[in-house]
Amino acid sequence: xxxxxxxxxxxxxxxxxxxxxxxxxxxxxxxxxxxxxxxxxxxxxxxxxxxxxxxxxxxxxxxxxxxxxxxxxxxxxxxxxxxxxxxxxxxxxxxxxxxxxxxxxxxxxxxxxxxxxxxxxxxxxxxxxxxxxxxxxxxxxxxxxxxxxxxxxxxxxxxxxxxxxxxxxxxxxxxxxxxxxxxxxxxxxxxxxxxxxxxxxxxxxxxxxxxxxxxxxxxxxxxxxxxxxxxxxxxxxxxxxxxxxxxxxxxxxxxxxxxxxxxxxxxxxxxxxxxxxxxxxxxxxxxxxxxxxxxxxxxxxxxxxxxxxxxxxxxxxxxxxxxxxxxxxxxxxxxxxxxxxxxxxxxxxxxxxxxxxxxxxxxxxxxxxxxxxxxxxxxxxxxxxxxxxxxxxxxxxxxxxxxxxxxxxxxxxxxxxxxxxxxxxx
Amino acid sequence: xxxxxxxxxxxxxxxxxxxxxxxxxxxxxxxxxxxxxxxxxxxxxxxxxxxxxxxxxxxxxxxxxxxxxxxxxxxxxxxxxxxxxxxxxxxxxxxxxxxxxxxxxxxxxxxxxxxxxxxxxxxxxxxxxxxxxxxxxxxxxxxxxxxxxxxxxxxxxxxxxxxxxxxxxxxxxxxxxxxxxxxxxxxxxxxxxxxxxxxxxxxxxxxxxxxxxxxxxxxxxxxxxxxxxxxxxxxxxxxxxxxxxxxxxxxxxxxxxxxxxxxxxxxxxxxxxxxxxxxxxxxxxxxxxxxxxxxxxxxxxxxxxxxxxxxxxxxxxxxxxxxxxxxxxxxxxxxxxxxxxxxxxxxxxxxxxxxxxxxxxxxxxxxxxxxxxxxxxxxxxxxxxxxxxxxxxxxxxxxxxxxxxxxxxxxxxxxxxxxxxxxxxx
Numbered sequence: 001x002x003x004x005x006x007x008x009x010x011x012x013x014x015x016x017x018x019x020x021x022x023x024x025x026x027x028x029x030x031x032x033x034x035x036x037x038x039x040x041x042x043x044x045x046x047x048x049x050x051x052x053x054x055x056x057x058x059x060x061x062x063x064x065x066x067x068x069x070x071x072x073x074x075x076x077x078x079x080x081x082x083x084x085x086x087x088x089x090x091x092x093x094x095x096x097x098x099x100x101x102x103x104x105x106x107x108x109x110x111x112x113x114x115x116x117x118x119x120x121x122x123x124x125x126x127x128x129x130x131x132x133x134x135x136x137x138x139x140x141x142x143x144x145x146x147x148x149x150x151x152x153x154x155x156x157x158x159x160x161x162x163x164x165x166x167x168x169x170x171x172x173x174x175x176x177x178x179x180x181x182x183x184x185x186x187x188x189x190x191x192x193x194x195x196x197x198x199x200x201x202x203x204x205x206x207x208x209x210x211x212x213x214x215x216x217x218x219x220x221x222x223x224x225x226x227x228x229x230x231x232x233x234x235x236x237x238x239x240x241x242x243x244x245x246x247x248x249x250x251x252x253x254x255x256x257x258x259x260x261x262x263x264x265x266x267x268x269x270x271x272x273x274x275x276x277x278x279x280x281x282x283x284x285x286x287x288x289x290x291x292x293x294x295x296x297x298x299x300x301x302x303x304x305x306x307x308x309x310x311x312x313x314x315x316x317x318x319x320x321x322x323x324x325x326x327x328x329x330x331x332x333x334x335x336x337x338x339x340x341x342x343x344x345x346x347x348x349x350x351x352x353x354x355x356x357x358x359x360x361x362x363x364x365x366x367x368x369x370x371x372x373x374x375x376x377x378x379x380x381x382x383x384x385x386x387x388x389x390x391x392x393x394x395x396x397x398x399x400x401x402x403x404x405x406x407x408x409x410x411x412x413x414x415x416x417x418x419x420x421x422x423x424x425x426x
Numbered sequence: 427x428x429x430x431x432x433x434x435x436x437x438x439x440x441x442x443x444x445x446x447x448x449x450x451x452x453x454x455x456x457x458x459x460x461x462x463x464x465x466x467x468x469x470x471x472x473x474x475x476x477x478x479x480x481x482x483x484x485x486x487x488x489x490x491x492x493x494x495x496x497x498x499x500x501x502x503x504x505x506x507x508x509x510x511x512x513x514x515x516x517x518x519x520x521x522x523x524x525x526x527x528x529x530x531x532x533x534x535x536x537x538x539x540x541x542x543x544x545x546x547x548x549x550x551x552x553x554x555x556x557x558x559x560x561x562x563x564x565x566x567x568x569x570x571x572x573x574x575x576x577x578x579x580x581x582x583x584x585x586x587x588x589x590x591x592x593x594x595x596x597x598x599x600x601x602x603x604x605x606x607x608x609x610x611x612x613x614x615x616x617x618x619x620x621x622x623x624x625x626x627x628x629x630x631x632x633x634x635x636x637x638x639x640x641x642x643x644x645x646x647x648x649x650x651x652x653x654x655x656x657x658x659x660x661x662x663x664x665x666x667x668x669x670x671x672x673x674x675x676x677x678x679x680x681x682x683x684x685x686x687x688x689x690x691x692x693x694x695x696x697x698x699x700x701x702x703x704x705x706x707x708x709x710x711x712x713x714x715x716x717x718x719x720x721x722x723x724x725x726x727x728x729x730x731x732x733x734x735x736x737x738x739x740x741x742x743x744x745x746x747x748x749x750x751x752x753x754x755x756x757x758x759x760x761x762x763x764x765x766x767x768x769x770x771x772x773x774x775x776x777x778x779x780x781x782x783x784x785x786x787x788x789x790x791x792x793x794x795x796x797x798x799x800x801x802x803x804x805x806x807x808x809x810x811x812x813x814x815x816x817x818x819x820x821x822x823x824x825x826x827x828x829x830x831x832x833x834x835x836x837x838x839x840x841x842x843x844x845x846x847x848x849x850x851x852x
Contacts, residue, residue: 015722019756020597020661020691026759027598035769068771070549073542083517090776091513099523116499121742123496158584158746161770169624171446172453194769198595235446265446296441316547318775320584330445333452343461343620344587348774349744350516 032197036190042067069244069409071315076382079314079375081368082357085111089120089353103366111353120349126342128156128323129349132356136323139359143273144288149325155337156323156355158347160271160308163324165195167304170337171236171265172199181232182267183224185216187412189244189269202232210414213403214248218256236265241286242272242407247387249281249406254289258297266290266303271322274312277384278406287327303327309354311409313379321351383409458623462616468493495670495835497741502805505740507798508783511537515546515779529792537779546775552768554582554749555775558782562749565785569699570714575751581763582749582781584773586697586734589750591621593730596763597662597691598625607658608693609650611642613838615670615695628658636840639829640674644682662691667712668698668833673813675707675832680715684723692716692729697748700738703810704832713753729753735780737835739805747777809835 023031042065049063065073072078081104088094088108095105114131116122127133133151140149157163172180181202184192196203206224208214216239228234239257241250251257258266268286276283287305291298308322326334361376362369387405394402394413402413417425449457468491475489491499498504507530514520514534521531540557542548553559559577566575583589598606607628610618622629632650634640642665654660665683667676677683684692694712702709713731717724734748752760787802788795813831820828820839828839843851 016688016726016728017722019726019754019759020689020728021759022756023758023762025599025661026596026762030596030762030766033765033769035765068549070542071547072545073548075543078545078547087513087517087520090516091509093525094513094520097523097525099519115744116496117501119498119504119744121497121504121740121744122499123494123743158774159771165770170452170456173451191769198766198769235451262442263446296443300442300445302442302446314547317549318541318546318772320772320774328445330448332449333445333447336449336452336456339459339461340456340624343459343617343624344591345585346744346746348584348746348777350776351774 029198029200033194034190034197035194069311070317071311071379071409072317076315076379077375078316079372079379081362081372081375082314082316082354084368085357086350086353090350092118101367103362103368107357111356115349120353122349124156124346124349124352126344126346127338128154128347129352129356132156132352132359133323135356135360136325140285140287140325144285144291147288147291149287153326153329153334154323155326155341156321156347156352157341158322158344158351159310159317159320160269160306160322160324161191162320162344162347163304163306163322164191164267164269166337166340167267167324167326168195168199168201168236169340170333172201174233177231177233179232180236181228181234183221183228183234183237183264185238185240185243185246187214187245189240192238202228202234204228204232204234208243208246208248210403213406214243214246214412216248216251216257218260221257221260234264236267237261238267238269239286240269240272240408242276242283243410244269244272244408245410246412247403247405247408247410249276249278250283252281254284254286255293258286258290258293258301262297262301266301268303268305270305271308271311272408273307274380275383275409276407277387278404281406283407287325290327300328302329304329309351309358312358313376313383314354314358315379316351316354319351319354320348321355322347323355387411455624455626459620460616460623461620495737496743497737497805497835498743502741502808503801504742505798505801505805507788507794507801508740508742508780510794511783512776512779516776518544527793529788529794533783537782541775546779548775550582550772550775550778552770552772553764554580554773555778555782558582558778558785559749561782561786562751566711566713566751570711570717573714573717575713579752579755579760580749581752581767582747582773582778583767584748584770584777585736585743585746586695586732586748586750587617588746588770588773589730589732589748590617590693590695592763592766593693593750593752594621594625594627594662595766596759598627600659603657603659605658606662607654607660609647609654609660609663609690611664611666611669611672613640613671615666618664628654628660630654630658630660634669634672634674636829639832640669640672640838642674642677642683644686647683647686660690662693663687664693664695665712666695666698666834668702668709669836670695670698670834671836672838673829673831673834673836675702675704676709678707680710680712681719684712684716684719684727688723688727692727694729694731696731697734697737698834699733700806701809701835702833703813704830707832709833713751716753726754728755730755735777735784738784739802739809740780740784741805742777742780745777745780746774747781748773749781813837 084104085107112118114129133154136154137149137151179202181204183204186205186207206221273283305325310317362372390411394400399416400413405411471489510530511533538544540555559580562580563575563577605628607630609630612631612633632647699709731751736743788798816837820826825842826839831837
């Protein structure tokens with residue numbers, strides 16, 4: 001009866017001796033996963049913080065964590081309307097309170113109406129609360145100048161990460177040289193490399209051009225694709241639009257990318273769609289570009305586009321809300337995706353509720369409109385000013401060069417080490 | 427440059443023609459996943475509901491969904507204290523309101539204190555907010571009669587499902603006959619079969635004994651293990667304690683199970699630990715049993731035990747909160763688990779906040795104590811009465827036999843079709 005990791009038997013029955021699960025016997029794909037956002041630099045920062053607390057003298061007094069886009073942790077205040085409605089949903093007794101505006105109450109009531117037992121504590125459908133999916137579709141349609149969106153193609157998720165991993169999971173297949181390859185930008189957001197390692201897919205790097213403000217070049221995509229073909233089967237192209245962590249503006253013109261990607265499944269990470277700072281630059285969703293190109297692109301090109309409540313002006317990372325819109329996906333595959341999502345039951349309802357407000361904010365005639373707009377614009381203006389400041393400060397430091405931060409929430413400076421420092425390190 | 431799923435080239439460059447992602451080219455493991463909880467019966471129920479709404483005459487007027495343990499959807503009211511504190515955390519302006527008890531305010535303040543920027547909108551550590559992990563450890567220690575629990579072995583999760591899948595992911599390895607096998611009970615909660623299919627691990631069924639109130643028998647475990655050895659490498663044993671969907675009481679005596687499992691990684695799904703109805707029966711965690719057995723079990727046997735805020739008296743499914751405690755896990759593997767969890771950033775903060783209250787409820791000296799206890803006991807008494815009622819009603823119907831519902835939230839009746847019905851169906 002005794003069995004251990006290696007599968008061999010042991011006659012002695014005197015209790016467990018060796019671990020079943022060790023570095024040698026565990027999932028090798030998981031071992032290969034790297035995740036720098038929470039890796040050794042973060043661990044070192046934690047040590048430094050602890051030393052400072054213990055009174056150890058340092059040439060600095062504070063550690064500022066810039067490893068992750070976490071606006072509230074950096075002092076950004078939540079948008080009042082979002083939190084009012086969420087509080088009303090969580091504790092409906094407050095619907096009788098005079099301290100909440102009437103449109104917040106109406107909104108909370110309509111969200112609760114769509115929940116099982118009128119409670120955020122019930123499971124929702126696996127793809128999310130139906131009226132919220134409809135509001136997302138209406139939001140996309142407005143954003144994209146009237147190009148229709150179908151609520152049945154919208155799946156709410158636990159932050160964008162969850163949806164990105166789900167789509168990658170569908171794409172993974174094959175063995176050896178037939179393994180799925182996925183083109184991702186370098187520098188990248190490490191969710192992509194981590195998920196691909198875990199799923200045993202092949203990461204195909206394409207490099208953004210630092211000398212041209214991290215521009216995405218079709219020639220470079222072509223190089224990456226050609227080189228990859230020898231050792232895997234490239235099937236998907238991920239684009240982060242605007243760029244994380246480069247702060248690059250949306251790629252232009254995007255039509256070329258779509259033409260390039262016409263035999264690939266397109267994944268467009270658009271969680272920074274509200275964060276475009278470059279003058280004269282504007283966010284265009286890949287869905288919109290695709291649709292405007294007409295057939296066969298608009299009718300055939302497969303696309304998954306991701307959004308979240310964690311960035312933009314909301315910064316509600318901790319609530320874990322987001323969605324994916326799939327376009328031109330094979331209906332049978334879409335059913336499989338729905339099934340796969342149902343295994344995890346449903347995305348957290350507070351995140352779904354806040355997503356509802358983000359895609360369907362107060363209208364000009366609503367009592368909360370003015371405050372909502374003022375808070376939203378103040379956050380976005382503040383982020384834009386910080387983007388400018390970051391670029392300036394970096395470029396004033398000898399040995400550091402930094403591209404303009406044109407979008408998203410990051411800068412990716414280049415640090416030139418002086419020859420003597422390199423000498424010393426050697 | 428043109429590449430399609432099969433990897434072959436196409437000279438013509440006139441737009442996408444075939445789908446990259448089809449049933450033939452997608453992840454075959456995902457295709458094999460089955461998930462009955464949201465499968466064909468649920469889809470048929472949705473159809474019936476729609477027909478009823480459209481006025482189609484049926485021999486019934488209502489569809490009652492009994493496919494999932496979703497207490498709030500069935501009319502159970504949330505526990506006031508949990509929702510008060512959560513509302514205060516979501517919208518801290520309410521901390522000035524006279525309508526909230528003082529202990530709810532104190533609790534909300536201490537939770538916010540532990541959040542980045544004092545906001546539920548910030549990411550937490552990937553393993554959860556540190557003081558909440560500590561409260562979970564204290565809860566486990568109290569529950570297990572003083573046996574210590576280490577907060578570093580506690581990982582908060584997005585419901586229990588998330589943590590279960592994470593642990594299974596670590597265990598998956600090998601090829602062909604060396605593939606990881608995982609013993610799961612039949613009848614089971616279909617998360618297990620679904621996750622194993624997705625991860626390409628081998629599901630090893632052991633059957634619970636319907637004639638003995640769905641008892642778990644070591645001889646049957648042994649049969650399952652021996653049979654499995656020919657075609658896989660069994661490495662883990664899952665136990666659902668109390669039983670889902672059988673409603674079975676906790677297994678007794680559990681020491682035999684642990685002795686049986688001494689060369690296996692034990693996974694104990696204990697999300698129904700508050701839901702034990704059988705007279706004279708009591709929940710004992712596997713952690714407690716293991717520790718009381720002394721060395722080498724207490725020092726060597728690997729165990730992961732799961733809990734959640736979705737069941738018990740809370741029923742807060744929609745908030746997706748839970749945790750796993752790992753015991754005797756190889757420290758290097760535990761680091762890998764932490765890394766894996768960090769890729770998904772963090773569990774939703776509202777779920778973490780409510781977990782904090784569940785593991786650390788109001789004390790007798792707190793203003794909310796009386797109401798909290800009254801609400802909790804009312805829910806548990808109601809669930810116990812329903813368990814009894816379900817058993818009675820089923821057993822009054824000719825052709826249906828049902829075991830006593832001794833725990834969890836389910837009954838698993840046997841329906842004997844009359845010979846004439848079978849004849850007719852043929």
